[in-house]
Amino acid sequence: MKKLWILFGFLGLVSCNQETTQQPENITNIEDYQVYLDTDETELISQLKAEVEELKTEAAGDTTRIVLNGSIAGKLNTLFDLTGNVDYLNESVRFRESVVKNTYIRPENSKHALAQAYIKQHRFKKADSLMRSFTQEFSGPESQMVQFDIAMELGEYKKAESLLDSMRNTGDYNYLIRAAKWNDYIGQLGTTVNLMENAMELADQSGDQSRQLWSYSNIADYYGHHGDLEKSYAHYLKTLEKDPHNTYALKGIAWIAYSHDSDVEEARTILENLSKRHPTPDYLLDLAELYEFEGKEQEAMALKEDFMTRVSDPEYRGMYNAYKITELIDAGQTQKAVDLARIEVQNRATPETYDLLGYALLTNGEAQAALENHEQYVIGKTFEPVAQFHTALIYKANGMDKAVAAFKEELLETEYEMGPVTYKKIEAL
Secondary structure (H helix, E strand, O other): OOOOOOOOEOOOOOOOOOOOOOOOOOOOOHHHHHHHHOOOOHHHHHHHHHHHHHHHHHHOOOOOOHHHHHHHHHHHHHHHHHHOOHHHHHHHHHHHHHHHHOOOOOOHHHHHHHHHHHHHOOOHHHHHHHHHOOOHHHOOHHHHHHHHHHHHHHOOHHHHHHHHHHOOOOOOHHHHHHHHHHHHHOOOHHHHHHHHHHHHHHHHHHOOHHHHHHHHHHHHHHHHHHOOHHHHHHHHHHHHHHOOOOHHHHHHHHHHHHHHOOOHHHHHHHHHHHHHHOOOOHHHHHHHHHHHHOOOHHHHHHHHHHHHHHHOOHHHOOOOHHHHHHHHHHOOOHHHHHHHHHHHHHHOOOHHHHHHHHHHHHHOOOHHHHHHHHHHHOOOOOOOHHHHHHHHHHHHHOOOHHHHHHHHHHHOOOHHHHHHHHHHHHHOO
16 A cells, blocks of 8 residues: 555666666755754644634634634644644534534535545545535535545546536646646646646745645655656755645655665654654554564564554544555454455545455455456556556466566566565565
8 A cells, every 4th residue: 555655756766787786865964854853833732722722712612603613623623734633633523514504605615614624534425425515506616626626535537527627727726736636647747747837836926825835745746756856855845944844744755765865764763753743643654664674573563553553543533544454464354454445445436445455355365356356446547556566466366477577567667656665575576
């Protein structure tokens, strides 16, 4: 499974004309981002908590105070982004639900905000149902954008393409970032980068900081995926210049330090810092991979077990299902992995979730069923290297050696994106 922090793409590091492999120069430099590692959010978090309590007192449980309750929801969402505490996200959603319930005049804006909050919780069908409740009168461009986002999450690609075509406007920032996402899905990475560069230019012209932050961090991902690692690194730094609290950008830098620079200690320093100030469960898996790379299996296993314990909290709902499936497989609980993968496919029937189902079936001793699954739902429907790797494993289990060789040739170009641990498994195909 492709981890959320594996952000980058194909990079040829070895010249065919060289007899020996040379270690590439490091891209990351701690002097560039040390100040952001030292950022202390304590005061900001305390201030937000105080503001939330003050607003709650002012609202005094009156659900009709929709402006006030909307403000509370927004601040709780920011607290979730800063702390990783899922309780803030869930409480934010409850306030947004109250706002929607009590908004009678032009309710579309409050529904947009609630739908986006449901997406954050991975309640994609709930978001879809909410957006379908709109009358034609309110189904304007903003609604179409949210509906496109939901359709992409649910794997409803024909609907997503139709929505994208209906809102086509190459001079509009919101259109461009969605067109970039679509082109990434269909494997047109060069077009994706061009569209995001255009969107970033519009964001800079507008001076809208939220748009600039989104543009810088996302184009950093795409640059990495495209093999432009220096540009990727530079735009993570630009993100941090705008928002010193941006943990996403630091996480991206950690991957560059690990997978390109082979600086495991620096990657660990960044991730341990982030896991303390923004303790989301996925950092445990990130750190576990570093220990696995070093051959420290006990340390890696302890972190993975801690992860599974934490995400068993029902407050997370299905937010970590994709991670859990892979961890169940690694722990030998393959039937549980199959069962959870079937649930995830019901929640969001994308090529990636079907890939997890096929991989779970394979490890559960059902190689033929895994092949049938992949032939129907995965092969030719996603360009993700992880899905290609799982497909190669399924082909191998079914004795399809020529197909394995073709996939292996492609996968040998993904060392940076897949990372050292998985790349060794690719070499062993």
